[in-house]
Amino acid sequence: MPAIEYDSRVHVTRVADRRELAPGVILLGLEAPELVRATRPGQFVMAIPPAGESAATALGIYEAEGTRASLLFFITGKRTHELAELRVGEPLGLIGPLGNGFDLSSVPQRAAIVAGGVGIASVLLAAQALVRSGASVELLYGARTSELLVDAERFGEAGCELVLATDDGSRGRHGFVTELLGERPAPDLILACGPTPMLRAVGAIAAELGVPAQLSLEETFACGVGGCWGCVVPLARSSAQAPSFPPASRGGSDVVFARVCKEGPVFRSDELQW
Amino acid sequence: MVSLETDIGGLRLSHPTLMGSGCYGSGDEFAPFVDQTAIGAIVLKSVTRLPRLGNPTPRLVRTPAGMLNAIGLQNPGIDWYVERELPKYAGRACPLVGSVAGFSVDDYAYVCERLAADDAIAAVELNISCPNVASEGETFACDPALAAKVVKTARTTTDKPLIVKLSPNVTDIAAVAVEVESAGADALAVINTVRGMGIDVETWRPRLGNVTGGLSGPAIRPIAVLAVYEVARAVTIPIVGQGGIETVTDALEFFLAGAAAVAIGTANFTDPRTPERIANGLRDYLQQRGIASIREIVGKANVGLADAHEYEGDEG
């Protein structure tokens, strides 16, 4: 076979660092200068599993600094298992950065970031950016057990106040992370990433408090770039993020399906119609 | 230098690798990330007469060796599409094939005419085989007479190459192909997705919002190869083979079975560099064997039916 002769723009990165933060939780550091330059907080990549046999998988960009980006993921199935097998020095193909990311254009005084489980992987860059812009930032972070509260200290180092919760009470508050949100002094901006039930709860609490919330959603992706319309969520047609689409014949025409990978993954909570 | 050029019923292609409808958007979505020069043509997502919101979620489910989808033809409808989408697609490097879906013979003809009239569109594919709309969608491809009627009527609206996409969810796909050919189709796309369903054993609910969906990916490849083989023996018009093609070996199977070109759908979600890989692989394969053109291997599978039949009596 001749050497690859085409000029493809998939980022071919190299694994520079690999750590297991907890059983089944992997942090992959990547040499990826171009990706770092382009990344905004809340964006993600489609990682192409090295054996080339399973679909690319969406992963948040955890860190991005200098020439290094990192991905933080839980081994939940075939593809993340394959990515977890990567060793230092091996190549990894990535498409990205993708998606809109968090809107941090107006600087809040006090921001609360709510992360559930693996949702932590998509919020570090936002936390750093908010701290840098002078906001005081609280990380409300929940997981099933203390072991799965991975890398919380990293957020402490970044200047966030940590408020932790576990489902089994093994560290921090015994219960759901969303309970903390209702009890703390109201922030003027909420960012959240985690399981869908958590995001719905955050949305409801934000509405009660009258605080704007930006939710980073998870859906099953196929293409990850807006080409297949497989990853949609119902969104108010009036949303600035709504894809341009005429009123459809079938009911509920004030709602339009937006692609989580393209118009999102971050949506304003009050505009979601789920 | 070997040639990968081919011709699909009047649609001339620099590469025999198309991007399957619904799997590649308009091509713009992927343009920033991959070199698209190895793509022969992009088949655009199917468009209908009226706007459609599409199916409820979830619309995608991963399965062993493939996926189920039930997008439900979310699209803005032909008016909006022609006015606001197609102008963005002018001047592309590779030809664009418009794809039509519909719920009546009249729908197909109307949308086909509007699409074909646009300069951005080089050919039209009639998707008479979408399994993901609650009613009718697929009936057209399952009834040879109805399929012929759709094609005959659409044929009167344009001289541009007309490709008709067949469904594997029939007893005799070759019979449908024969009718569609005599109704005036210039080429056939074989196959669309295979009907399927998944159930979540925690919630006891279907895993797709639409309950049923279409299975694609390597899981359906042998079904697709057989369909291409059977159709190729029944018609003389060219076939765009598709269903689970991921590698050059997979693509070669389709050419040998009788496809003049291949389309890539689901594999694009594994790696959008797939068309480049396949095109390069085809070039190498032909070069190594001293074959001048991809056209020379179309339908050349050496099936040796005579020998196979000799042993028929011993089977049991």
Ligand SMILES: Cc1cc2nc3c(=O)[nH]c(=O)nc-3n(C[C@H](O)[C@H](O)[C@H](O)COP(=O)(O)OP(=O)(O)OC[C@H]3O[C@@H](n4cnc5c(N)ncnc54)[C@H](O)[C@@H]3O)c2cc1C
């Ligand atoms: C925009 C976006 C960003 C994402 N970012 C990240 C990220 O940074 N890190 C990360 O780990 N994942 C992230 N995900 C989720 C990730 O894409 C999927 O979890 C991953 O693709 C699973 O692939 P798999 O083949 O390993 O598992 P699959 O074979 O696809 O199946 C995973 C199985 O595990 C279940 N499952 C999924 N997630 C969990 C979970 N957290 N806990 C328990 N069960 C679960 C599913 O229901 C499913 O049954 C993101 C998803 C999106 C849409």
Ligand SMILES: Cc1cc2nc3c(=O)[nH]c(=O)nc-3n(C[C@H](O)[C@H](O)[C@H](O)COP(=O)(O)O)c2cc1C
């Ligand atoms: C997510 C998805 C959306 C699709 N949408 C369409 C469509 O709108 N029109 C159509 O004719 N085929 C559609 N198809 C079928 C593909 O074009 C292709 O024929 C089929 O998936 C088999 O090829 P594959 O296994 O390579 O994907 C779709 C397939 C998938 C997976």
Ligand code: FES
């Ligand atoms: S995953 Fe294809 S449009 Fe979002």
